[in-house]
Amino acid sequence: MTAVILADALGPRARRRVWIASVVAGVLVAAAIGVAVQRLAARDQFDARLWEPFTEPAVLRFFLTGLANTLKAALVAMGLALVVGAFLALGRLARNAPVRWAAGAWVEFFRAVPLLLLIYFSGLGLPKYGIDLPVFWYLVLALVAYNSTVLAEIFRAGILSLDRGQSEAAFALGLSYWQTMFTVIVPQAVRRMVPAIVSSLVTLLKDTSLGYVITYEELLRRGRLAGEFYGNMLQSLVFVAAFYIVVNFTLSQIARRLELRQRRRYNAGTIDVGGVEDLATVAAESRRA
């Protein structure tokens, strides 16, 4: 994070003012936290009884297998979405117009529909048509349907971000369309996509928590079950949130590192992709470059 120089290097008076403002702000923040803590304490929310379950190995294992299920769904969905997304992107860039339209319509449709609706459809709708799968696959199916479109957009943007001269030069050397794609375009585009792909993994990981509505045993569902069992809903959910924050924060930092390294090394920005909240941020940041 580089703060812009919105304020001058400070003189003695300004420094004093900032110092006073800092103290005031610090006191206010501390007071707000204090009030919250007091309120929680007044309702016995810090009672050891409510937090104790998290120290028991069995309970911890319950949460950790929940996390494992979350990660499993996220990784399987990511793997499949990468493949489907690649095909969709190739489809959208194809020279054959009907293929282009079909891929375009597919992407626009699944990108506009809320993931939760897709999950309801796959989890509660598909079984009515005789498609009988474990819950895991209903969730993964919905996640892939949505995320493949996000990845397709990332791939497309990555490919389009390359200078036209690259493909023109390749054609001039007599390479065919597919040779150009796979030996010239894709290897270069992939580098630019990596940070955006990692960011989309964060979104995907958060999205797996929606699997809870179709009773997939992931982290959030485990948290609710434990909360109901021990009567410590608040504590269990805070515990769950902490897991997500640690994992996602780590991934975001990795994405950020990759992006910075990219800029330094190739002096090329990463790509703009709209459509997902996290990616909107990525897009806005790359615009700065």
Add this chain to the structure above:
Amino acid sequence: MRTTVSLTLLSFMAALVIGTVVAAFRVGPIPPLRWVGAAYVELVRNTPLAVHFILFYFGLTKVGIRYEAFVTAVIVLSMYTSSFVAETVRSGINAVSSGQAEAARALGLTFPQVLGIVVLPQAFRTVVSPLGSLLSALVRNSAVASVISVLELTEVADRLNTATARPIPVFLGAAAAYISLTLPLGWGIGFVERRVAIKR
């Protein structure tokens, strides 16, 4: 559908305000506020939306905080979206050339003036399209309110499906409704962006 629209609009307005304030905290000269801004953004955006919903609706009852489902949904959606708005606005601020801020300071403007009169208006103009993506993401995210039974589009579709047992027409209809919301939105954003974009 009306619930979906009002959820989205209310939350987006609140998120813009909160997000801008948080962004101002993060670029401001006062360290404790910078930390608060950074902590807020990282904590909120790294937690799944569904966890926010359930934490607010079922978790906080123990401390006597419980609003009706719709109000909870607006609060949660604004909070969640505001963390992304904050990041977007902040990157918009960073995109404004530093000469602008320097010139403003040379004229003797204070930090709030520099930010409010000179930098933020330009920052917003550069981030119209990311903010637009956030708005259409919010339309889709409002569906998650169905986990606390707010009667919005997705919840209605789910209940209709249970009642009629005909998933394909029900869900296709709901999907069409969402598309009819987000498509015009995309056009509108494109239009606004062309009007206000700054050529650099």
